[in-house]
Amino acid sequence: MRPTPAWHDAAQPADHAADPHADHHAALHGGFRWQVPPVFNIAQACGERWARETPGRTAILAEDADGPVAGPDGAMSCAELWRQAGALAAALLDLGVARGDRVAIVMPQRPETAVAHLAIHAIGAVSMPLSVLFGPEALAYRLADSEARIAIADASAWAALEQAVAEAPLLTTRIAVGEVPGRAGIAWQDLLAGRKPIEQALETAADEAAVLIYTSGTTGPPKGALIPHRALIGNLTGFVCSQNACPQPGDVFWSPADWAWTGGLMDALLPCLYLGVPIVGLRARFTPERAFELMQRHRVTNTFLFPTALKAMMKAVPRPREHWDLRLRAVMSAGEAVGDAVFQWCDEALGVRVNEMFGQTEINYIVGNCGAYQGRDGRLHPGWPARAGSMGRAYPGHRVAVIDDQGRECPRGTPGDVALHRLDVHGQPDPVFFLGYWKREDATRAKFTGDPSDSWCRTGDTAVMDADGYLWYQGRSDDVFKAAGYRIGPSEVENCLVRHPAVANAAVVPRPDPERGAVVKAYVVVAQGHTADTALVAELQAHVRGRLAPYEYPKEIEFIDALPMTTTGKVQRRVLRMQEEDRARERSAPTGSAQS
Template sequence: MLEPGRTYEEVVSRFRWRIPERYNIAVDVCGREPPDAPALVYVDGAGRETRYTFGQLAELSNRLANALTHRGIGRGDRVGILLGQSPETAITHLAVYKLGAIAVPLFTLFGPDALEYRLANSGARAVVTDPEGLPKVLGLRDRLPELAHVFVVGDDTPGGALLFWAELEAGAAGFDPADTRADDPALIIYTSGTTGPPKGALHAHRTLLGHLPGVEFPHEFFPQPGDLFWTPADWAWIGGLIDVLLPSWHHGVPVLAFRARKFDPEEAFFRMARHGVRNAFLPPTALRMMRQVPDPGRFGARLRTVGSGGESLGEDTLAWGREALGVTINEFYGQTEVNLVV
């Protein structure tokens, strides 16, 4: 959306919002690229790698949209997504948007009280989770009268849960996405609740387009040829979802999905080098840990851009970034309600 210029003033003078009346996030991010173009590199906890193309994601999300429809989930319904960085997370988001339903990302480390509040407050009719999250959801089910279905990414279905992949594979490969307006609701992300109960920020489909300048500018007019994006930030937070995953796919840029249970700075350098990561959103806590790694150049990472936000980094960290990462770390500030504003 941004056009490069020689000065900041020139970039601003050229900028124009281009928001169509009819717009759907899923149609945008997985319906415009060549079907065989790479979209996702997933590394699981055991280090196994699986790759997905845009065409595969389009078909898989079509199948899940049909499966959700079969179970009575439709336009305007809220669907909780209690998963980490994984293909199933991305597929569920795309399917929910295609339905005209509303995604509710949920952090996997939330305890029962935090989950109950968000699921009840949003009126979620379905939840997609994994074997680790399933006991927490099932323990709350009796107190969530609107929750009709629980899908689990696994092999067992205790408590009447539905097998995610079995349901998906039973769905037809074709699906006609809802004809949504850019202003139609797509996503509820809850604030952290530091000043009171968490507040559900309702974002429309246009939120992705509204975020693009805030991604393109700090990442040096993203995208550029050869770009590939990664963040250790969970996709349940707006920084991981709307500042990395979906903007990358809007631009046809592949994303690395890898989030260890505990952040390992050496593993981060290794993964960025191995997978050719060129763009990274690294929170301050991650950068501080990465500063402790001796001789990070030995891993061979070749970053083009690094963005960070949440708190000020300080000159020492910025200087380290120029020396160790070979880039100037661009800092930004945003909120769940409006995302990047500075």
């Protein structure tokens, strides 16, 4: 069972490889058809079949801050991955886990995380990945809301999990992975020891629930998005395109993206396991130097790096290939706009054109760029050219548009809400869609515009689509604001600021103003070796004023040690915006008024 993207069905002129700027977006869309079997199980597709076909091949290369783990070279084979998954699946069945039950996974990038997901899927249960960065309150909310009965965690999350248990009364069993001091739960090694593995994954419908992922909460309380098994198939065109026709012989993948989030699970771990590409799991804090060293040592060819990571790498190591032997052939980025400064640096310093991607938990991997795809002749051919500053065009199989408040497609060049239609360009159902929000039918209905069978799913992100179908990101719909009557998209101003050598990162928000409604304010993280002072403020203002429209330059700049971020690497402008609103209220309060 391998319903991979059918690139061989697309029209392919014989001279594709001769023109590096060739644009075959229309041909790829027109020739592509989804292949979604009625019965599909992620565990069978990502684990069981490879254990039978290529048991000795490496599935995961694992290491922590001290070096390789899970064997002398850090390698876990396909056979061992499935053996452990089968043993854990049998153990979960003995613990009473039934089809559709939620099982929480609170672990970083380690082999046991992959084992846990496959085991849960294999018995028809629903895996619920949770970040090890969550505190007790965040864990308790999600555990209680999901009604999870079992949680699997390691030492990095165990203390927070134990504190969260009091607020999650249905959670009766905790499984401890590795050394967990003072734990009160079942040891992973004891649970699997001598356990006879199940041999085959359960035959689940492609539409059955597989994963429950809670949104990052950038626009309100986190909601659980229920993801079906088929959604992995819906992610494949985006993964293959953004990774320049992955898999190719010798491909090795690594990303610092947390496997607890869509970006790490659906954009990295599961596609790699599905396509048979070895993936590196690193259990250590991200640093630019560590990233380059790891990519050199494992001969990484494909990666997904958040814009925040790329910015840090660009500032810390401007010329990385002078220090490391890199084998990169594809870099994908998502989460925020990359911007032309980082785009140019990837071109020149990494020797790879970054492929931006756009999607969200509910409808992932729908828009982006494609450096290459593999034709029926076995050769790599150009997909469509990336444009600096654009997040790309719809991937094959997805019908994407910019729509207005009434659900009508906006004229090209007019800002609107990026949306995905339930049907592809051929009128067939798009498999990438989530099933709905967990216990939130109202929120699920609000996500769509139109009839249930013929509707648009809104992303809540504002963009402009140009005449060629490229999307130009302006920000979250609630991030875009008006200042003195002008519409301001924060990402353009932030990108301009980051191009200045003194700026490591920046976030732009409105500062309430009694006369103009709002003015542009920038929060700036100063790069190492530069001084935050009034002279730099003036220099940065002049830098932006000389490159963008006069109304876009920041009237106020505040230096900050670090921007508020979600655990997925997105800037939380909402936090800064609320801070500005609080300050405005304080300024407008009568002098000497009582404080409640």
